Amino acid sequence: MTILLSTLNARYTHASLGLRYLLANMGELQSLTHLQEFVIGTRAVDIAEKLLAHQPRIIGFGVYIWNVEETTKLVALLKRVAPEIVIVLGGPEVSHETEAQEITRLADYVVTGWGDVTFPQLCRAILHGPKPLMKIHAGVQPPLDDIALPYRLYSDEDIAHRTLYVEASRGCPFKCEFCLSSLDKTAWPFNLDAFLAELENLHARGARLFKFVDRTFNLNIKSSLRIMQFFLDKLKARPDDPVFAHFEVVPDHLPDALKEAISQFPPGTLQFEIGIQSFNPEVQTLVSRRQNNDKAAENIRWLCQHSHAHLHVDLIAGLPGESIESFAAGFDRLFALGPHEIQFGILKRLRGTPIIRHTEAYGLLFDPHPPYAILATDCIGFADMQKLVRFARYWDLIANSGRFAHTLPHILRAAPFENFMALSEWLYERTDATHRIALDRLALLVSEWLQSQGVHADTIDQALSQDHAGKIGKTRGAKAKTDSLAQPEPSLLSRQARHLAA
Numbered sequence: 001m002t003i004l005l006s007t008l009n010a011r012y013t014h015a016s017l018g019l020r021y022l023l024a025n026m027g028e029l030q031s032l033t034h035l036q037e038f039v040i041g042t043r044a045v046d047i048a049e050k051l052l053a054h055q056p057r058i059i060g061f062g063v064y065i066w067n068v069e070e071t072t073k074l075v076a077l078l079k080r081v082a083p084e085i086v087i088v089l090g091g092p093e094v095s096h097e098t099e100a101q102e103i104t105r106l107a108d109y110v111v112t113g114w115g116d117v118t119f120p121q122l123c124r125a126i127l128h129g130p131k132p133l134m135k136i137h138a139g140v141q142p143p144l145d146d147i148a149l150p151y152r153l154y155s156d157e158d159i160a161h162r163t164l165y166v167e168a169s170r171g172c173p174f175k176c177e178f179c180l181s182s183l184d185k186t187a188w189p190f191n192l193d194a195f196l197a198e199l200e201n202l203h204a205r206g207a208r209l210f211k212f213v214d215r216t217f218n219l220n221i222k223s224s225l226r227i228m229q230f231f232l233d234k235l236k237a238r239p240d241d242p243v244f245a246h247f248e249v250v251p252d253h254l255p256d257a258l259k260e261a262i263s264q265f266p267p268g269t270l271q272f273e274i275g276i277q278s279f280n281p282e283v284q285t286l287v288s289r290r291q292n293n294d295k296a297a298e299n300i301r302w303l304c305q306h307s308h309a310h311l312h313v314d315l316i317a318g319l320p321g322e323s324i325e326s327f328a329a330g331f332d333r334l335f336a337l338g339p340h341e342i343q344f345g346i347l348k349r350l351r352g353t354p355i356i357r358h359t360e361a362y363g364l365l366f367d368p369h370p371p372y373a374i375l376a377t378d379c380i381g382f383a384d385m386q387k388l389v390r391f392a393r394y395w396d397l398i399a400n401s402g403r404f405a406h407t408l409p410h411i412l413r414a415a416p417f418e419n420f421m422a423l424s425e426w427l428y429e430r431t432d433a434t435h436r437i438a439l440d441r442l443a444l445l446v447s448e449w450l451q452s453q454g455v456h457a458d459t460i461d462q463a464l465s466q467d468h469a470g471k472i473g474k475t476r477g478a479k480a481k482t483d484s485l486a487q488p489e490p491s492l493l494s495r496q497a498r499h500l501a502a
């Protein structure tokens with residue numbers, strides 16, 4: 001009699017924190033419960049075969065926006081070959097609009113919201129009766145102190161090869177309408193002493209790469225400072241074997257005490273993901289995002305100038321009321337502040353988010369299939385939205401990758417958005433592709449485009465020769481052909497290293 005916990009992660013390096021929470025909270029069923037993770041792109045039949053080899057009685061699947069289509073096929077297959085196995089779904093993708101989904105129809109039960117308490121309860125009822133009558137079970141949300149922490153379930157292999165996700169709090173007090181966390185309406189902290197003890201244990205076992213999934217790390221500054229001090233102590237004790245920490249922060253709340261701690265982190269040890277989303281106050285009001293733009297800009301500039309933190313700042317294109325012109329102005333404003341990466345996202349209609357209230361008034365058209373990206377608004381037509389999608393892709397390849405760090409200023413000059421859009425459209429005309437462009441070819445194309453813009457060939461050669469992309473171009477041949485952009489994106493740390501070296 002076995003219970004399997006399974007999911008399809010977006011990459012092998014992403015170890016599922018959600019499944020480990022469930023396993024940690026299985027109580028007396030824990031010894032019967034096993035974890036089996038897969039990566040999207042694996043054939044459903046191969047996954048099914050591996051799962052069935054355990055002869056499970058119950059399989060719980062974590063369903064997310066990136067795996068819902070593949071998990072739906074997998075559940076359909078399992079129900080064909082082994083209909084007696086009880087399939088339980090959980091995760092954000094099935095927690096809203098639950099009954100409308102094909103995967104729900106195929107499964108036996110769904111736990112919406114938090115599963116830490118409700119999933120084991122449901123398993124007990126399935127195994128020992130009475131048989132649960134309801135198909136959909138709203139997850140009980142216990143006090144965080146009642147939830148067993150999962151960090152000891154990271155295996156030595158996870159520690160050695162995968163990103164370790166950790167959380168010091170759940171939820172978010174803000175109400176940005178495009179975000180699922182807006183439904184939480186508040187944030188709940190875990191017991192900090194217990195959490196830090198778990199971090200200590202992970203560090204002692206060799207963990208060095210910690211990614212915090214807290215939606216707003218800098219909400220409670222006292223807690224933020226203690227966590228930062230934990231990492232600073234480790235860095236001081238083992239400077240030759242440094243830790244790396246990634247946090248999501250709100251940009252307009254950076255008191256001096258936090259700045260003081262941040263400024264002590266040496267290069268390559270700290271990364272912030274900062275949500276700006278839009279610099280347009282009217283759009284912010286429309287989507288209920290509270291943000292002091294001037295304060296946010298001032299803090300990002302401070303971080304760029306006075307800290308070694310690697311900054312990854314998010315913008316969203318396609319929000320209601322945002323035109324290309326206002327998005328471009330926000331992009332240029334952000335670029336001028338100097339963050340290392342601008343994560344240019346396209347609005348998605350996440351299930352359950354209140355953004356849909358603007359659908360009619362702002363002509364929002366979303367792709368009905370995951371990841372439910374916006375296709376057009378009354379401000380941005382379909383063709384222009386596709387241009388933005390391409391811009392985002394090429395921006396990632398050329399700017400965020402750090403592979404063209406010395407060449408980028410020649411591309412962007414005084415009008416970053418406008419000039420990069422021109423390059424983006426030119427690249428698309430030339431290649432008819434946004435993926436699978438070999439890096440040496442991309443370097444040649446960028447060089448050609450710059451020449452067409454009147455940049456002197458010597459200037460371009462000089463810039464490219466200092467860039468990773470240009471070096472690949474120079475050694476074109478057997479090695480260069482293997483450095484294709486079709487390969488997985490460079491790791492956070494290698495991207496960071498290229499930005500720091502530029």
Ligand code: SF4
Nearest residue numbers: 172174176179181215
């Ligand atoms: S976008 Fe960030 S600040 Fe806004 S609700 Fe989501 S997590 Fe909270």
